[in-house]
Amino acid sequence: MHPARPLPPLLSLRAFEAAARRLSFSLAAQELFVTQSAVSHQIQKLEADLGVPLFERRTRAIELTPEGRAYYDKVHAAFELLRAGTREIRVHVDERATLKVGILASFATRWLAPRLHEFSAARPGIDLQLRPEIALADVSGGEVDVAIRYGRGGWPGVRSQQLMSERLSLVCVPSLLEGKRRPRKPQDLLRFPFLASYSTHSFEWEVWAHRFGLDLARVQRVQLHDYNIVVEAALAGQGIAMGRHRLIAQQLASKALVEALPDAVLDDPRIGWWLVTPKGTLGDPASAFRSWLMQTAGQEALDGTH
Structure with missing residues (x-):
């Protein structure tokens, strides 16, 4: 009977799991705080x-070999168990629990922040760390515990649950629509500058344009870093913005912003705000935050609040 061979070093397994999960040596290095060469x-x-290649190395990318894919499934599952066990221990040991939430800055400031006192009052033992990022935070890899994302769901490697759908229409200050410039049909909106937040895929503009049969190829666009800046630019009269009604309810109610064409409204139930969680078991802080979010968002939907 041959003696069992020892397991590979933990450092090698950690490097492999991170690189395979992200399909990038450089991103794995950033996550592990080491160099790419390491x-x-x-x-x-x-x-x-192991005696087998785990990656196919290409000029600008890496891919898992069949052996690498099979090995990753088992190694990733093992690390997920370790992460879940560590979270459970820390929740029970620490006097206070910390919950890291990946989130867009616009949602944090315009929807979540005004409501956070309710969660803090209900769960005073949980400290929230809001991490605003334009890029999608890595939930499955433990960069954050949960995330709130804007889109149509279906992100790979995670669970996503819609908090609330979004209502979309083009908005601007009332003075922009005075006199002969007032639009009468969707095509009339194309003569105004469009204010857009940075996105690798601006699906909301594409869906809106498709819904109303418009070609946005020649529209003057002003690309801004964040949706908060888009709203401020719209309030300054710099152009027309895509109004996410959940985030600009206060400006719409006060008439600081108005719908440029009230009939050109996009209500697509797939587009909205989603809670994204790892596929593994959630710890108590994440579960409590999820329950509160779903209840708060659901109550607003029942009240018809946008």
């Missing part, structure tokens, strides 16, 4: 130990 070295050691 990650590559650890994976080479692991491949030598």
Whole structure:
């Protein structure tokens, strides 16, 4: 009977799991706070130990080999168990629990922040850390515990649950629509500058334009860093913005912003705000935050609040 061979070094397994999950040596290095060459070295050691290549290395990308994919499924599951167990221990040991929430700055300031006192009062032992990022925070890898994302759901490797749908229409200050410039049909909106927040895929504009049969190829666009800046630019009369009604309810109620064409409204139940969680078991802080979010968002839907 042959003696059991020892497991590969934990450093090599951590490097492999992070690189396989992100399909990037450089992103894995950032996550592990090491150099890219260190990650590559650890994976080479692991491949030598196992006797099989785990990655196909290309000029600008890496892909898992069939053996690498099979091994990743088991290694990732093992690390998920370790992460879940660590979270459970920390919740019970720490006097206070910290919950890291990945979130867009616009949603944090315009919807979540005014309501956070309710959660803090209900769960005073949980400290929330809001991490505003334009890029999608890595929930499955533990960068954050949960995330709130804007879109149509269906992100790979995570669970997503819609908090509330979004109502979309083009908005601006009332003075922009005075006199002969007042639009009568969707095509009339194309003569105004469009204010847009940075996005790798501006699906809401595409869906809106498709719904009303418009071609936005020649529209003058002003690309801004964040949706908060889009709203401020619209309030300053710089152009027309895509109004996410959940976030600009106060400005619409006060008439600081108005719908440029009230009939050109997009109500697509797939577009909205989603709570994104890992596929593993949630700890108590994340579960409590999810329950509160779903209840708060659901009550607003019942009240018809936008």
